[in-house]
Amino acid sequence: MNILVYSGDGTSRTSLIHTVNSLRSLVGQHYDVMKIDAQGLLTEPWEESTSLLVMPGGRDLPYTRDLNGPANDKIRKYVHSGGKFFGICAGAYFGSDRISFQPGTPLEVLGQRELKFFQGECRGTVYPGFEYESEGGARAVRIQFNRDIFAQDRLGFDVATVYFNGGGYFVNAEQVPGTEILAWYENESGQIDAHVTGAKAAMIACQVGQGLAVLTGAHPEYDATHLDPGNPEYGPQPNVVTRLLEKESERRIWLRSVLIKMGLKVSQLESAIGRSSSTIIPPGAIQGVPTISPLYLASIEPSLTTELTRTLSGLTNDEGQIQEQNDTFQLVSSPQHPIPIHTPTTIETEGGDEEEKVTKNIVICPTAPPPSTLTPEFNMSVFFQHLQLVRQRIDHPFNNNFNFGNSLMYGHVVTSTQTMLDRNFELCQQLPDGFVCNATIQVSGRGRGRNSxxxxxxxxxxxxxxxxxxxxxxxxxxxxxYLVALAAVESVCSLPGYEDLPLRLKWPNDIYAEAPLEHPSQTQAAMTKDCQQYVPRMVKIGGVLVNSNFSGSEFLLVIGCGVNATNPNPTTSINHLIRYHNKVTGKNLAVFSQETLLANILVKFEELHKLFLGGNGRGFAQMEDMYYKRWLHSDAIVTLTTMVPHKRVRIKGVTLDYGLLRTVAVDDQGRDIVGEEYRLQPDGNSFDMLKGLISLKA
Structure with a gap:
């Protein structure tokens, strides 16, 4: 699932960076935190795959200009249907019924707003001195929590100090139906509306249909460790930043609690309760994001490791480092040698994000795979043993010529297996055919389009x-x-006893499963209203990404694959399907380990790829029946939105030349129109490619 952060015109660049970084640090192991602009909100089918939509700080007027009308209609429907909305500062003004900002001044903004999640007025600024594109009005303000709401969290404190710059308060929020006050500004002199008795609401939660909107005038997402205390706009010492740093731990914990209240799954966070209030988290430290670990390189035969080591050594400089386009790698000659510690550096990417770069250690294992004590989450020896075992079961003339997986590089925590190969082209060129890089945790994995x-x-x-x-x-x-996705499914479903596991393929490159119905109530909920016929709920459990480059007379492809394999409930994974299948059938099918499933997939893919290249020139035609048996789309009707008026078509299959989607037009009764055929290609959509969004091939 995705968390979308609005990045359109009006968004404060600083607020956007802090919002994205804080969300990735707290929930990034469970959600894909992505940016989206006004065009994306309007045209892409983001709703079903989004757990939270965030409107960060900035300017409210550009938001209204670009989103009023159809885009806001989509946002309202998303929240009413059960979605979550987080409006911060300008996003909170935007999410209210009406706004009163700096009345009687040159910055005055007054008027109604469309979303109306808060059925009242957001009035600001709470503190004077606000200036656009300046820190001159920034403050470190104390926020008092609602103890009744956060009592279960046992925070150990009920006040946090957070960044503030231009935000409002929610007028008479306690009187607005469906609104809960999550926090108040502590009463201080100099606040707006001094005549108002009681504390002013700083953060509220609004029930909107089946969904929830949380609005805040202050900035709980601002990470003080990424602010510059030397900026004179923050004032003399102790200034805004130094005061924020004193309470940075509490801010992180409170923001985490707010996200939990919104129904999000959060990463484990080391408790800061009981620390000295003067504790300052070092700049760049992100809690919840694990540290990059060493990469261990081994092969099924020591001679292959020796040959590969010789090749990699030829790419190193005098310090034993391979300096590549995207990454720097340090070769370590064996697991017995000390592993260097490298100082990370922070760079700014083209998209305005901050990215931490650190030299990656490649530990060569020359004689045998590393002991499991060094790689407790993935036993490389077990993988190679199972790889040989599965190959021996293949009844085919070329079963002695299998290479995929012969050399493997594993890291417990990596940036992205795909990026390390695809974006370091010189290194990738030197790697043997079938070289595999795998990981237990990726902190910046890459997917199709803008997805991770x-x-x-x-x-x-x-x-x-x-x-x-x-x-x-x-x-x-x-x-x-197609072959990789098919191999992932067939590596399981072609095994004796596993044939009926509900694994499916979604064109062009996704792996789906029929979600198990764990309780009788779910079966009833899955019935259609008209005929009470069971309709299975399909969920995505994997995907494939292929990047290509030319290298001489061949394509140098980097194939990325991610599959929910051994995930515990409630995530739907292959092992979850097996356990549920055993429960309802009385069977005792064995579950997979990471090692055995990877070996199965690699052998099945290599088998399919050899058939694909050979097979008397028949190509994908040899796999058609197998592919269609597993895919979701036979006779499905979708809408071709690139034609005016839109055209409804029925999916018939894929073409055997370039793998395009083969369709035929249908009339209003859903009957095929003979002779009116269309060949379609993906439109590059980042959310749900077959939700009425496919493109006519030019």
């Missing part, structure tokens, strides 16, 4: 180097993504 693959515990994630010949007219490289 988020790695919850138990997700099998790997990337592989594949050399695919260019001059194979019967075997277009576009089919590789």
């Amino acid at each position: 693959w988020i790695s919850p515990p138990g997700c099998l994630q790997f990337s592989m180097v594949l050399r695919h010949p260019v001059r194979t007219t019967h075997a277009s490289a576009v089919f590789v993504q």
